[in-house]
Amino acid sequence: MFIGRVKGSLWATRKDEKLNGLKFLVVALDESNGPQNSLVAADNTGAGLGDVVLITTGSSARLSLDNPEIPVDAVIVGIIDSVEMNE
Amino acid sequence: MFIGRVKGSLWATRKDEKLNGLKFLVVALDESNGPQNSLVAADNTGAGLGDVVLITTGSSARLSLDNPEIPVDAVIVGIIDSVEMNE
Amino acid sequence: MFIGRVKGSLWATRKDEKLNGLKFLVVALDESNGPQNSLVAADNTGAGLGDVVLITTGSSARLSLDNPEIPVDAVIVGIIDSVEMNE
Amino acid sequence: MFIGRVKGSLWATRKDEKLNGLKFLVVALDESNGPQNSLVAADNTGAGLGDVVLITTGSSARLSLDNPEIPVDAVIVGIIDSVEMNE
Amino acid sequence: MFIGRVKGSLWATRKDEKLNGLKFLVVALDESNGPQNSLVAADNTGAGLGDVVLITTGSSARLSLDNPEIPVDAVIVGIIDSVEMNE
Known part of the structure; x- marks a missing residue:
């Protein structure tokens, strides 16, 4: 999944x-x-300009929609609160 | 999805x-x-030369066709009116 | 889809x-x-060396075969006659 | 599949x-x-910071979850013990 | 599909x-x-170190396994004898 x-x-x-x-x-x-x-x-989450979001792509993305038979290949599935990194 | x-x-x-x-x-x-x-x-939208379009790819693309059993992996699902960006 | x-x-x-x-x-x-x-x-089209072809990839590719349960992820679905471009 | x-x-x-x-x-x-x-x-494996892991992506990833109808496109399916390379 | x-x-x-x-x-x-x-x-072919192989990726890859419900997204489907190129 992507962060964006x-x-x-x-x-x-x-x-x-x-x-x-x-x-x-x-x-x-x-x-x-x-x-x-x-x-x-x-x-699918009410995200707005500037929000950091989690994106699912491919056929999996459609499972986040009420109707999975919709021709989309990327869906925002979450608005990220925080990302904790340990390089 | 892609813009093109x-x-x-x-x-x-x-x-x-x-x-x-x-x-x-x-x-x-x-x-x-x-x-x-x-x-x-x-x-699938009657797009023509120069139109800015929205493209779905992968298995999701086929859901935009009347018959989803057609071997295509990219479909134009919309002709874009406007894109509003806030860099 | 790809041209190749x-x-x-x-x-x-x-x-x-x-x-x-x-x-x-x-x-x-x-x-x-x-x-x-x-x-x-x-x-799937009888293409030969030097032919310019149209390729479908992913699960969609399998729909071009008689048996869609074959483990391939790219199929030649057409031999291209012409491509008309308008840069 | 990816190593990460x-x-x-x-x-x-x-x-x-x-x-x-x-x-x-x-x-x-x-x-x-x-x-x-x-x-x-x-x-899906209890991986932690610094662990080297094996990742499956796409629709296949969902098969590693108890419920394959969850909108994710990448799942950690294993914690790697060793990778033996022969360049 | 990939050669590797x-x-x-x-x-x-x-x-x-x-x-x-x-x-x-x-x-x-x-x-x-x-x-x-x-x-x-x-x-899935008994390939060994140094073998040149043909790889299928994505959901299609799973069709090469006895059980297609296994969370893998890349399978070796053949050991290549020869590749004949005509640049």
């Missing part, structure tokens, strides 16, 4: 109807995730 | 029959997606 | 029996796909 | 209820895994 | 019971696979 920070949101009126009602946030990924700097995730 | 811009299309007469009727677009991925600059996605 | 060019083939006599009868081609991936330069894909 | 070393843990009170009871560890990935330096994995 | 060369093996006594009986090999990936230099795969 919410940095924006996007709107798409012409879209797959199954996506209706979902909020899509643009999340900047932590540098440690490698070259992918950001992704778009459906939000 | 439609930059071309492709034709393949000799292909898996299950792909018949689908339109395949070449999408340039936003730099923030890392080193992968582009991918091919089936279009 | 067939550049070789491989043989493996000691392999999972479920793979018997499948042809495995080595495909050079288009530079735009990022740092992964090539992959091995099962061929 | 546990370097931290994270807490998220506001999260998908299905994740309740799971421990999330931050794992530094071995350099050989490429540019992705770390990821977050649910722990 | 077996360069080591690993042992983990404290692991998910479902992994019991499986042999885990460390495989160096061909440079052409991009920045990921190696991965860990369950072996």
Whole structure:
């Protein structure tokens, strides 16, 4: 799973109807995730701009939605309180 | 999910029959997606050249098609109106 | 999905029996796909050396085979006639 | 599958209820895994800080949990005793 | 799918019971696979040190095992006899 920070949101009126009602946030990924700097995730936790979030990707992501048959591949599954590191 | 811009299309007469009727677009991925600059996605929204689009990948992508048993791993699920960023 | 060019083939006599009868081609991936330069894909279209092909990866790839319970994660699903780009 | 070393843990009170009871560890990935330096994995083995661990990702990861319908895409499936290399 | 060369093996006594009986090999990936230099795969073909092998990843990998409900995401599905390239 990824750690990231919410940095924006996007709107798409012409879209797959199954996506209706979902909020899509643009999340900047932590540098440690490698070259992918950001992704778009459906939000399921009420996250807002600047929140540090936990993201699940792939088919697993859909299990966080009420209806797992929705064509999304990344979902915000938690708003992170703290990360304790021991380098 | 990825943000990208439609930059071309492709034709393949000799292909898996299950792909018949689908339109395949070449999408340039936003730099923030890392080193992968582009991918091919089936279009489900009527997107055209220059449109900024939202792409779902993996098994989730197939859920956007009428028949989820079609061998595609990337589908355009929305045409983006606007992206609001707060760096 | 990826665009690539067939550049070789491989043989493996000691392999999972479920793979018997499948042809495995080595495909050079288009530079735009990022740092992964090539992959091995099962061929389902009769592609040959030098052909430009369309590749589906992940669980979706298996849906292109007669038996989707075969352990492959990349399948050539089309031989590309033309790609029209508008940079 | 990845080899990594546990370097931290994270807490998220506001999260998908299905994740309740799971421990999330931050794992530094071995350099050989490429540019992705770390990821977050649910722990299923009682791993602790500094442990070298084996990680499964994607839908396969969920099979290591009692309930495979939990939205996680990376699980620690083993604590590695030794790795014997022959360069 | 990936081409790689077996360069080591690993042992983990404290692991998910479902992994019991499986042999885990460390495989160096061909440079052409991009920045990921190696991965860990369950072996299903009796491969040994120095063998050049064919690897399936993701959910497809599990289909090569007798029990597809085992939490692994990479399996060696063949020992390669020869690769014929035509640059």
